[in-house]
Amino acid sequence: MIDPFSHDVLENPLPLHEKLREAGPVTYLEKYDVHALARYAEVHAALTDWQGFESGAGVGLSNFRVEEPWRPPSLLLEADPPHHDAPRAVLSKILGPRALRRLRAEWFADAERLVDEVLAEDEFDAVPALAQAFPLRVFPDAVGLGKAGRENLLPYGDHAFNAFGPVNDLVEKGQPRVAELSAWVNAQCAREALAPDGFGARIWAAADNGDLTYEQAPLVVRSLLTAGVDTTVHGIAAVLYAFATHPEQWRRLRERPGLARVAFDEAVRWESPVQTFFRTTTKDLELGGVRIAKGRKILMFLAAANRDPRRWTDPDVFDLSRDPSGHVGFGMGLHQCVGQHVARLEAEALVTALAARVERIELAGQPRRHHNNTLRAWASLPLRVHRTGGVTG
Incomplete structure (x- = not known):
């Protein structure tokens, strides 16, 4: 029986994704009694049709219409209009171009300092040294958090994303620390x-201005802290892994450093740090020629859509000559990730700093996956670098 949340699949989901895409536009997963979408067209259609596929019943397997969520639902991720409108409008303004222009120089300088520290060694584990360290430096600062306790952000986010899946060993692993x-x-x-x-x-x-209620404000801040760290960490790890295994693309980036943002988006398409999300049908409807009843959970395989050969040429190739715009790694439509431009800026700053200092980047050992019900992540990514101005290693 197919289980997309089994450890075998979480270790390597690509064979299942291909099997689901080839099985048809809509498939049925008996183990969880859900319909599944793995092709780009159907995933895109469900993401952009919030009236037919709601988020308010939860974007995980649990149905909030009949089950109690483990925490108050997110006003961004787990709400639909009109409840979604005000929080989205406020965050879109706060995280908009003006705010990012103000942060750009500061984050680029911070990335250069971090990279210089890390490059004191020729070999290092890029997950803690870069992918985790940089977002945990700059993003909590931008939100306004104090320095103490930031190490709690990653395990909290890990559990939150595990909780979108079934109650399996990954969820149970996080339960003892949920309250804390x-x-x-x-x-x-x-x-x-x-x-x-x-x-x-x-x-x-x-x-204070009346754009939100005082009850909504802390929940909107919580949304930033939940979704704004883990996904960026895993996106940065994905682009570093991509470059370590595609030296020709690293050379292309060094020749054209302006490709740093394209590289991040291509890595998000190629690796899809957010692998899956659920929606719930609000009415009887038809998708891909299949009738789906009202109130049914739909499992969208974002990662499978991002490698659908019906949408992408050579989808399994990481390629900086590709235009990756249109990928669904940040969602699509009304609920598309409101902080995606913040993640892009963080990745651009870090990759640009590395490209200016590192001639070659390669694996120094076997990478190790971190399993999560929703996220595609690395636990360890050993890298060896050859700095500009001479060969090291």
């Missing part, structure tokens, strides 16, 4: 815990 981690995260969302000039303070100011 939730209490810490909730405390950081309080107005008095946030620096006066960060994203968090601006969310609370939006409540």
